[in-house]
Amino acid sequence: MLTVTDIHSYYGKSHVLEGVSLTVNKGELVTLLGRNGAGKTTTLRSIVGIVSPRQGSITFDGSETVGMETFEIARRGIALVPEHRGIFRMLTVAENLEIAVRSGSQWSLADVYGLFPRLWERRKNGGNALSGGEQQMLAIARALVNGPRILLLDEPTEGLAPVIVDELVNILREIKRSGVPVLLVEQNLNVCRKLADRHYVLEQGQVVYHGTAAEFDADPTIRDRYLALSA
Numbered sequence: 001m002l003t004v005t006d007i008h009s010y011y012g013k014s015h016v017l018e019g020v021s022l023t024v025n026k027g028e029l030v031t032l033l034g035r036n037g038a039g040k041t042t043t044l045r046s047i048v049g050i051v052s053p054r055q056g057s058i059t060f061d062g063s064e065t066v067g068m069e070t071f072e073i074a075r076r077g078i079a080l081v082p083e084h085r086g087i088f089r090m091l092t093v094a095e096n097l098e099i100a101v102r103s104g105s106q107w108s109l110a111d112v113y114g115l116f117p118r119l120w121e122r123r124k125n126g127g128n129a130l131s132g133g134e135q136q137m138l139a140i141a142r143a144l145v146n147g148p149r150i151l152l153l154d155e156p157t158e159g160l161a162p163v164i165v166d167e168l169v170n171i172l173r174e175i176k177r178s179g180v181p182v183l184l185v186e187q188n189l190n191v192c193r194k195l196a197d198r199h200y201v202l203e204q205g206q207v208v209y210h211g212t213a214a215e216f217d218a219d220p221t222i223r224d225r226y227l228a229l230s231a
């Protein structure tokens with residue numbers, strides 16, 4: 001349903017993505033791995049139109065999105081939860097969610113409070129009074145009530161305590177089970193291996209490996225070769 005074909009993206013003269021291609025199919029959770037600076041965030045930004053690829057194609061459900069404005073891409077249901085979470089710190093948890101609700105979403109407010117009991121407990125707290133893990137949960141919950149047709153997550157577990165990481169893994173599993181496809185940028189390989197159907201590895205703006213979860217697990221040399229990550 002999401003097909004990225006040979007995209008080239010730049011920051012000014014700096015050629016950051018040098019022909020990235022990937023697909024995310026219905027119901028899949030796909031990870032994008034790679035060292036710092038490999039181009040993972042830029043790939044997500046290119047998909048949502050924050051960075052406009054100068055070459056290549058991105059189709060979502062068959063429609064070309066390169067050249068569209070970010071709001072048009074968002075309206076089609078491509079939702080990015082950025083690394084710095086993008087919540088309104090001066091609003092309460094409940095207000096953050098209420099302004100993101102879109103009728104027709106398969107996730108109601110009640111559904112997301114069910115999925116994130118911590119957010120229900122904190123619903124009257126200001127966004128600025130949340131822990132890092134709670135902010136991350138709120139950012140994902142906001143994306144869900146907005147009715148995403150695909151979710152792009154940029155390093156959701158970064159800097160979080162292991163117990164919160166486990167909670168997020170369970171939540172992502174539920175989201176996957178609901179049928180919403182996910183493209184996950186993640187440095188924590190354990191998280192990726194618990195969730196992913198397929199993996200892509202980026203290096204210097206190019207896809208240097210892709211394979212199924214089983215293929216990836218069967219070949220530890222990939223991890224040693226491409227990832228500065230622990231298994």
Ligand SMILES: Nc1ncnc2c1ncn2[C@@H]1O[C@H](COP(=O)(O)OP(=O)(O)OP(=O)(O)O)[C@@H](O)[C@H]1O
Binds near residue numbers: 014037042
């Ligand atoms: N706004 C920007 N302007 C100029 N160069 C940038 C900008 N953002 C990122 N870059 C450069 O583009 C390259 C790819 O960065 P990107 O953030 O996509 O990598 P990443 O794989 O997501 O890494 P990280 O895990 O560090 O976020 C890096 O060399 C980075 O320095």
